[in-house]
Amino acid sequence: DIQMTQSPSSLSASVGDRVTITCRASQGIRNDLAWYQQKSGKAPKGLIYAASSLQSGVPPRFSGSGSGTEFTLTISSLQPEDFATYYCLQHNSYPLTFGGGTKVEIK
Amino acid sequence: QVQLVQSGAEVRKPGASVKVSCKASGYIFTTHYIHWVRQAPGQDLEWMAIINPSSGSTTYAQKFQGRITVTSDTSTSTVSMELRSLRSGDTAVYFCAREVSGPGLDSWGQGSLVTVSS
Numbered sequence: 001d002i003q004m005t006q007s008p009s010s011l012s013a014s015v016g017d018r019v020t021i022t023c024r025a026s027q028g029i030r031n032d033l034a035w036y037q038q039k040s041g042k043a044p045k046g047l048i049y050a051a052s053s054l055q056s057g058v059p060p061r062f063s064g065s066g067s068g069t070e071f072t073l074t075i076s077s078l079q080p081e082d083f084a085t086y087y088c089l090q091h092n093s094y095p096l097t098f099g100g101g102t103k104v105e106i107k
Numbered sequence: 108q109v110q111l112v113q114s115g116a117e118v119r120k121p122g123a124s125v126k127v128s129c130k131a132s133g134y135i136f137t138t139h140y141i142h143w144v145r146q147a148p149g150q151d152l153e154w155m156a157i158i159n160p161s162s163g164s165t166t167y168a169q170k171f172q173g174r175i176t177v178t179s180d181t182s183t184s185t186v187s188m189e190l191r192s193l194r195s196g197d198t199a200v201y202f203c204a205r206e207v208s209g210p211g212l213d214s215w216g217q218g219s220l221v222t223v224s225s
Contacts, residue, residue, distance in 0.1 A: 036212075044152065055213070
């Protein structure tokens with residue numbers, strides 16, 4: 001199985017801050033990586049697919065980069081509605097595997 | 108619009124089985140794979156299975172092999188996930204999600220809470 005190591009596990013930030021979250025794959029997964037946002041008790045919402053493509057309707061302050069084993073999700077200017085938990089997901093091979101999540105909290 | 112509507116919360120005793128359904132609407136049911144993902148309380152997301160609703164072909168996570176069966180009913184546009192020999196660690200919210208080539212898992216059900224308790 002491909003292990004996805006996500007960091008940090010949590011962070012505190014202020015509105016307007018730039019936030020960066022990283023996922024590292026245990027083996028190369030090309031760009032078969034997506035990022036999701038989850039708010040408490042709700043279904044995840046897709047933000048980024050194919051490592052760097054923005055899902056329809058997602059604000060452009062979200063961006064993704066990377067390929068192979070190292071991937072990054074960046075929020076350029078954190079907004080109040082962005083406080084949530086973020087997960088990466090690799091879909092290069094079965095079983096699909098999620099990162100451990102990053103909880104973004106208000107400083 | 109695309110909707111995945113899941114069945115309601117269930118409570119089961121250890122050793123029992125549960126079947127969760129996911130009814131799709133707003134698109135051609137047979138053209139998109141459906142995944143099952145679960146999330147235990149306070150825990151991370153865990154992928155369980157995928158089904159091709161057209162052929163019924165499935166792939167399961169090794170962890171659930173032998174305990175899980177995912178089926179599709181094209182007459183009702185419904186995918187069902189049965190998990191057997193339940194234990195307390197199976198207490199979780201179970202989600203179905205539609206896969207779209209490219210964007211990936213683009214639409215999710217609302218989740219179904221399964222509680223396993225004696």
